[in-house]
Amino acid sequence: xxxxxxxxxxxxxxxxxxxxxxxxxxxxxxxxxxxxxxxxxxxxxxxxxxxxxxxxxxxxxxxxxxxxxxxxxxxxxxxxxxxxxxxxxxxxxxxxxxxxxxxxxxxxxxxxxxxxxxxxxxxxxxxxxxxxxxxxxxxxxxxxxxxxxxxxxxxxxxxxxxxxxxxxxxxxxxxxxxxxxxxxxxxxxxxxxxxxxxxxxxxxxxxxxxxxxxxxxxxxxxxxxxxxxxxxxxxxxxxxxxxxxxxxxxxxxxxxxxxxxxxxxxxxxxxxxxxxxxxxxxxxxxxx
Amino acid sequence: xxxxxxxxxxxxxxxxxxxxxxxxxxxxxxxxxxxxxxxxxxxxxxxxxxxxxxxxxxxxxxxxxxxxxxxxxxxxxxxxxxxxxxxxxxxxxxxxxxxxxxxxxxxxxxxxxxxxxxxxxxxxxxxxxxxxxxxxxxxxxxxxxxxxxxxxxxxxxxxxxxxxxxxxxxxxxxxxxxxxxxxxxxxxxxxxxxxxxxxxxxxxxxxxxxxxxxxxxxxxxxxxxxxxxxxxxxxxxxxxxxxxxxxxxxxxxxxxxxxxxxxxxxxxxxxxxxxxxxxxxxxxxxxxxxxxxxxxxxxxxxxxxxxxxxxxxxxxxxxxxxxxxxxxxxxxxxxxxxxxxxxxxxxxxxxxxxxxxxxxxx
Numbered sequence: 001x002x003x004x005x006x007x008x009x010x011x012x013x014x015x016x017x018x019x020x021x022x023x024x025x026x027x028x029x030x031x032x033x034x035x036x037x038x039x040x041x042x043x044x045x046x047x048x049x050x051x052x053x054x055x056x057x058x059x060x061x062x063x064x065x066x067x068x069x070x071x072x073x074x075x076x077x078x079x080x081x082x083x084x085x086x087x088x089x090x091x092x093x094x095x096x097x098x099x100x101x102x103x104x105x106x107x108x109x110x111x112x113x114x115x116x117x118x119x120x121x122x123x124x125x126x127x128x129x130x131x132x133x134x135x136x137x138x139x140x141x142x143x144x145x146x147x148x149x150x151x152x153x154x155x156x157x158x159x160x161x162x163x164x165x166x167x168x169x170x171x172x173x174x175x176x177x178x179x180x181x182x183x184x185x186x187x188x189x190x191x192x193x194x195x196x197x198x199x200x201x202x203x204x205x206x207x208x209x210x211x212x213x214x215x216x217x218x219x220x221x222x223x224x225x226x227x228x229x230x231x232x233x234x235x236x237x238x239x240x241x242x243x244x245x246x247x248x249x250x251x252x253x254x255x256x257x258x259x260x261x262x263x264x265x266x267x268x269x270x271x272x273x274x275x276x277x278x279x280x281x282x283x284x285x286x287x288x
Numbered sequence: 289x290x291x292x293x294x295x296x297x298x299x300x301x302x303x304x305x306x307x308x309x310x311x312x313x314x315x316x317x318x319x320x321x322x323x324x325x326x327x328x329x330x331x332x333x334x335x336x337x338x339x340x341x342x343x344x345x346x347x348x349x350x351x352x353x354x355x356x357x358x359x360x361x362x363x364x365x366x367x368x369x370x371x372x373x374x375x376x377x378x379x380x381x382x383x384x385x386x387x388x389x390x391x392x393x394x395x396x397x398x399x400x401x402x403x404x405x406x407x408x409x410x411x412x413x414x415x416x417x418x419x420x421x422x423x424x425x426x427x428x429x430x431x432x433x434x435x436x437x438x439x440x441x442x443x444x445x446x447x448x449x450x451x452x453x454x455x456x457x458x459x460x461x462x463x464x465x466x467x468x469x470x471x472x473x474x475x476x477x478x479x480x481x482x483x484x485x486x487x488x489x490x491x492x493x494x495x496x497x498x499x500x501x502x503x504x505x506x507x508x509x510x511x512x513x514x515x516x517x518x519x520x521x522x523x524x525x526x527x528x529x530x531x532x533x534x535x536x537x538x539x540x541x542x543x544x545x546x547x548x549x550x551x552x553x554x555x556x557x558x559x560x561x562x563x564x565x566x567x568x569x570x571x572x573x574x575x576x577x578x579x580x581x582x583x584x585x586x587x588x589x590x591x592x593x594x595x596x597x598x599x600x601x602x603x604x605x606x607x608x609x610x611x612x613x614x615x616x617x618x619x620x621x622x623x624x625x626x627x628x629x630x631x632x633x634x635x636x637x638x639x640x641x642x643x644x645x646x647x648x649x650x
Binding site: 177179180182183184185186187188189190193197198201202 | 338339340359360361365366367369371373374375376377386387390391434438
């Protein structure tokens with residue numbers, strides 16, 4: 001009897017501890033984001049106040065108004081940056097996903113010479129810090145005349161993302177039993193149909209998550225984009241954030257407002273794709 | 289409906305040869321079971337018939353077409369996989385109708401075929417579920433339903449029951465047999481379970497190491513195994529094998545025990561020949577607990593080491609000529625280990641194999 005109570009007590013305190021740990025972890029993750037959002041609505045005086053003002057006294061849309069306003073009055077070509085970001089991120093993601101699907105499928109299903117070496121090679125490219133590539137990339141892009149173009153950045157992001165999408169999609173296709181495609185072939189499919197009608201739908205959670213990761217990488221990337229873009233013709237939103245810094249001041253409020261605009265599409269996309277991310281799609285098709 | 293013919297079919301993976309030129313003629317609407325221990329090439333053979341595995345030599349004919357180079361979809365076959373391989377993202381209805389949809393049949397026709405198959409396999413109430421929401425037996429039936437909707441020439445089964453529990457396995461075995469009687473298609477069925485092979489097959493093909501050891505009806509392979517491998521593989525418990533030497537129309541076993549050479553083998557043995565005597569537990573029974581043995585028989589005393597009561601009979605482990613043998617006791621009574629019993633051996637049902645080649649001497 002006493003024992004049972006002790007166990008219950010222990011279980012309950014463990015649960016409490018768990019919740020506390022979860023709260024702390026989520027705070028660490030969410031607070032900076034919340035701070036950015038808050039600051040975008042607060043007057044600069046309040047943002048810069050020392051000691052800090054924790055509870056906002058006044059919220060307004062001034063920073064947003066200014067950002068969309070004329071260039072001379074703190075305005076930034078937001079729409080231009082947004083379009084650039086969108087074109088570059090979407091195109092590079094689509095390409096990275098297509099290549100990743102082809103590559104991932106090949107690694108998961110086929111045996112070929114040098115398979116392990118190629119795979120390790122691909123993974124090693126992930127070990128190189130992106131910034132280390134900036135100078136060589138700059139030189140290559142300059143020689144080929146791709147500085148300040150969409151294509152230049154798209155190429156860079158595709159090459160950054162492809163190893164990752166291949167690796168992720170490979171893992172998902174490995175979980176799809178070979179028999180599914182074989183059953184489809186016996187049911188009358190060509191190899192191609194078997195892939196699109198059976199294997200792809202079953203592994204689409206993996207493709208979706210690879211897509212999100214690739215998109216977010218391109219969407220948020222700053223270091224390389226800041227080197228390879230020059231003008232509003234190709235500058236992406238993260239690079240656009242720098243427009244708020246001038247020689248002596250930084251317009252934190254404006255920067256936060258642009259950052260919020262940057263976060264929104266990423267949030268929407270994640271929200272849209274998340275239902276495809278639910279794992280366990282392969283469950284039930286074959287005896288587990 | 290079609291015949292299937294294999295002519296010296298070979299399968300190699302690089303230097304490794306797993307199927308060594310097998311020949312097999314399967315009649316129209318015949319139920320043939322390929323059976324053998326794992327690694328014997330039975331599944332590979334089935335996959336070659338299906339077209340999932342290219343053949344390295346020989347010829348496979350389905351109906352009147354050589355299908356060596358045809359992809360699976362042009363062979364008009366269907367296959368039930370060991371792990372069912374149901375499409376997890378489709379409902380049972382979509383799973384069943386998938387092949388017809390790929391063949392671009394009219395929706396009405398697909399619905400009719402699916403309903404009919406669901407009816408046959410009593411799946412009607414599960415049609416809108418996904419495979420994940422089905423039990424093992426139901427998934428198995430969906431896999432079979434997917435195979436029958438297309439009315440293929442040949443059904444291929446790759447160990448379809450090995451993932452089910454014992455009770456369900458027996459039940460599905462009966463259903464497969466009923467299904468065969470209903471649809472009357474040619475069936476090639478792979479299993480490692482000799483009971484499945486015996487109960488289902490019109491003819492059994494016993495394979496080992498990529499060779500066919502024997503082809504015959506269940507009774508043929510049980511009653512006249514061509515070698516010791518078939519003798520021990522078919523039948524449960526496995527046939528007892530005792531080494532001996534022929535001397536004056538008798539087989540002298542170890543420890544001075546002699547057994548007369550069975551009538552059927554008299555003409556095929558010579559004095560001094562090394563042989564193996566094959567005795568099934570069913571033909572070695574304690575006196576008073578045996579089937580009536582009308583033909584020639586022998587009798588001797590054995591000490592029982594262990595008994596396994598099975599209800600209607602008890603399996604006895606005893607020592608004969610220095611070897612442990614298994615015997616059966618009908619109308620059983622409790623037997624203590626160490627008890628000595630007099631056993632009867634039915635000579636008309638004994639087998640003799642050559643000790644070197646291990647082939648039957650019949």
